[in-house]
Amino acid sequence: MPSGLAALLDDVAGITRLAAASLDDVGAAASRAGTKAVGVVIDDTAVTPRYVTGLSPARELPIIGKIALGSLRNKLLILLPLALVLSAFAPWALTPLLMIGGAYLCFEGVEKLVEAFGGHHATEEAAEGATTPEALEQQKVSGAVRTDFILSAEIMAIALAEVSGSGIFAQAVALAIVAVAITVGVYGLVGLIVKLDDIGLHLAGKDSAAVQAIGRGMVKAMPVIMSTLAAIGTAAMIWVGGGILVHGMAGLGFAAPEHVVHHAAETVAGAVPALHGVLAWIVTAIGSAIVGLVAGGLIVAILHKVKRKPH
Structure with a gap:
């Protein structure tokens, strides 16, 4: 009996050590995956604040909360199971699906540019279709969650x-960790950005003249910050979408655009070794944006022509 109990305890200890090692592997894989996705996270953070522009300040955080919940649903209930199924049964389908999402981002980004330079803005269009503030809010949330779906899909x-070599359980846990961590980080930062004016008002009411000056400066800077973020968000849609298309084409055997962008990035970055990483990123983003502008422009032109076509 004692020897049997000792053997059982040894087995339990061995299983515990194996489980701990597996969790360590999952944590490391999730960390690597999250690091690789940082570029898309920046784009997601830039895109989201434009969806609360022009709405009541009292509704900003609730709207961001709704978008964050929608983002979690996108990642955990749709994209995570889909990613696992594709990984197991149809890994070839991942690239075409991502390219469809990239094309949608290019289209939406170029559509925003057309609206901005054409004098017809999306907020006005949304207001025309919404009969109540609640309906307008729901339109904003739905639009943000749709855009988030594409960015979340790339994440x-x-x-x-990054974790494709792991078992199915390790993949699921790592993807879930990345999904939750990135969603909390992105929408926490977005919430802070859109409430900077309230923080500034609070500081402006303090006794210290220096703190008051900082608070007033934050309030005055807020419109500029929001308009800048809106512009960055539109640009992000185009360059992220273009980047997805460039990488997707390379994955499907048409690598010329990726080679051109990479060669340009290395040439420019090589001229200034001290800024190699920054310059390579900038040139790559510009190259991706050019592809995104072309792809998005073609889609916008086709859709506008179809809309104008008499029935």
């Missing part, structure tokens, strides 16, 4: 590529 795809 999850990047994460999946």
